[in-house]
Amino acid sequence: MANAYDVIVIGGGHNGLVNAAYLARAGKKVLVLERRYVLGGAACTEEVFPGFKFSVCSYVVSLLRPEIIRDLDLPRHGLEILPLDGTFTPMPNGDHLWRVNDHGRTHREIARHSKTDAEAYDEFGKAMQAMCRFVKPILSMVPPDPATLNPKELMKLLFLGRRFQGLTSEDKYNQVQLMTMSAIDFLDQWFETDVLKATMSASGIIGTFLGVRSPGTAYVLLHHYMGEIDGAFRSWGFARGGTGAISNAIADAAREAGVEIRTQAAIARIIVKNGKAKGVVLASGDEIYADIISSSVDPRLTFVKMIEKGNLPDDFLEEINRYKFRGSSGKVNLALDALPNFKAMPGPGAHLRGAISISPSVEYMERAYDDAKYGNFSRRPYIDMVIPTLTDPSIAPPGKHILSCFVQYAPYKLRPGLNWDDQKQAFGDNVINTIAEYAPNIKDIILHKQVITPLDLEREWGLSEGNIFQGELSLEQLFFLRPVPGYAQFRTPIKNLYMCGSATHPGGGIMGGPGRLAALEILKDFKGAA
């Protein structure tokens, strides 16, 4: 008897939905099963407090692959990206650094701190864009497997080699450095202004358990320049209606293509019979069968929690257990009665419409990391804040605001004797105290407070160890090593079982890359089987 579905997608996060949409558009009958009551995984909007719609976890978008926006025609399904202009960094001494997309103003602003840096900044931007052009196609390609002798794979390696050869020696020099250096060592070569280096380096550590001085963090600087909404480099933005609106638009496109989506459908286990995935068992006990199971949840959930022992080779399991999650960040979402008032630039203004970065100095960033290394949340953390209500008033009651704070470092593993349930309150207070040093009125304007610890991310959003990217974006876990060597092509040791989440290439962030690439591989295998 034929199965009811061709494919069951585990998890209704943005990657799972993208995966389903592409499969359905190719004529497959697809069922998406989401454990929570709301779709989107970490890309969700929830009305946590009456009238306040929080982008609870992920809060800005820049990496969403343009081909996905095109293929799925997301604007027609309600996706509207509102630009997020600039980054404002208040400093303890009352000064500030405020970079905007307006080239002239940014140039003048940086020149205020250092003339040479203002010049270097333009050069730097050009260099980064050249690097982005080199890296971007890699984000849209299935990683090669260097261990096989399969000519197709070798061609891919050759292709990469050729592309690299195609670079000017200047770009080669930069590219090699980007792949190997620490964000700070790299930036030190370009700039002298401490606050500028500190703020720029921040994008190198987000979601990793590394400091700005750890080698390998330079590469992630690129991502900041890869934001390409409407093809324009370096534009970050909000989705109107919150980040969940992105997931909803994708879900809408998926449904239109015939995908069936069920929420509050938690999966107990994946049915495996003699090395083949056959279907899933829901928490309710119901069994659903399909030709192919595509899991968008992370490898630990997929292979350790959902698959019964004995169905996987030991060395594969060993690698999966070794795969590093180590969440390092938390989130604090505030419902505000008014706007925060920054000492460094009092009153309301355009500086509040972009990102507000608490990253006053390189030493500040590095010390924040030092705390985390020994199992404490940063006494003075790096905070990336946005006030989406200034761009999209629809998500809060009139006159009220939302302050969304991404906080690093918050190590999932606290030192012995501490646990997150006890520390949650202190963690939230510490964030607010830190903000208060720059915007003293913050404490008086807080209406509601939502604190999300790495443990919450694991419990509520199924992100193991609270890693927002389903696994660290460190060099040894990227490209053909993601999630584990030999299984970077979305297939697994179990036939008919695939991975399509952020734990696969090209990784985390609201990018959709993994979901799309996995779908293309799955479709290949369908053809192969047919």
Added chain:
Amino acid sequence: MPDARDAVIVGGGHNGLVTAFYLAKAGYKPLVLERRAQPGGAALTEEFFPGFRSSILAHSAGPLRPDIVRDMQLDKYGLRLITPDVGVVSLSPDGRALILYNSVKQSMQEIGKFSQKDAAKYPELQTSLAKVGKVIGEALTLAPPNIDHPNRGDLWGILQTGRSIRNLGKKDMYRLLRWGPMAVADLVAEYFDTELLRATIAARGIFGTFLGPWSAGTSLVLLIRGAGDPHPAGSSYFAQGGMGAIAEAMASAATQAGAEIRSGAEVVEIKVKDNAATSVVLSTGEEISAKAIISNADPKRTLLKLVDPIHLSPDFVMKLQHYRMPGTVAKVNLALAGLPEFTALKGASDTSALSGRIHIGPEIDYLERAFDESKYGNFSKQPYLEITIPSVTDPSLAPPGKHVMSIYMQYAPYKLKGSDWDSQRVALGDTVVKTLAQYAPNLPELILTHQIITPQDLEDTYGLSGGHIFHGELALDQFFTMRPLLDWARYRTPIKNLYMCGSGTHPGAGLTGGSGANAAREILKDLKK
């Protein structure tokens, strides 16, 4: 002016001597010019206190590349290597000691006292280090390929390396790919539970670097060192009479082969005409011209000081200025009235436990915290120490019953925040002695004298720019084709006839002679043209 020499080598460090030997062996007549009273650079034995001689800087070799030892017949020139069975003894504040031997079996027994599981894992790591090390070892003996314009030889080399990587088999190949960029703390955690064992092995990934065990890329340092010596924590590799004996034997071998060595001859300038190096000028004003000028000095000293940077493109100069070489180690040499009593070794039947290296840095976090302080411009209050007591295996170094102790202290950042090394010298010595006293309480009263060598001294007295003992940071972005700069890793420089053969070139990273031998091979290719 007499007609030009074949080759002049600026600096008689061990790499310079190795290069000189291979050039002479090929029939050329290289002249080595050494600033100090005797050649050897960091491979140096001096009497620092009446009757007490010690390896003033390097105190254990890399080890030397066996083919170099063979070619130079160093044994024939009086080199007596001492390779004790004990690789390293690691001391823990709780009074326990972990002894790692060259023999895997003995090591496993010792580790077994801490954890049977770890003991079982130990040979696994050594086997992988050996297999992976073999491939890296091959790469280390190659001149790094030119990435910009690979020639046939390069492609062949790449192909060969590629093939041997494949021959590793999937598991070890992936190890190589995965380990390279990893933090050494993660690597050891993949194998062992015992903190003391983890820290002892991890130390090999950070020694001499401005990195902590949690810094990515420190695994590669371990792998590269493992290529020369697969013992996870490294073995001990001494010379009768101290490290200076290695330099002496090399000097004799080079001279015998036809090289000339002039000590007390300080080169102050490398002259360049029409973008080609023509001659060197000594502090005495004497000028010596040569067809090839080869610098054993570090890249910055060579190209930014000895050469007038006017002869280089601004872009190249800028990149070289970005080459990172901030030193992080200091050296303390002690003359001791007797052998200190280590609490952890009480009741040991003999001194064999002290015959190798002694490691102090009992936990990964201990090492990382030591590193943390250096990031902010302070030296570690609880430093990581690598110690040898060479007089245990070589009594000739000290009067009967007395001993010399050689201590590498890390981290001692070259640039101190709001202070300088002259004013911190004493404090540094005290910190080292205090730290040691926690493990050997009677040490302080045994001290007859100490010689404290700060990073500043390393630069001023021994010519190591930035006080970096390896002529440049051992970081992912400064290895292989990127040492010292991408596409200038082939021992040549943008200036014709000017070459480099020091630790600032591939492979660098220790007293192995690798850089000197590779450089000689490349230089000979040009000389023969």
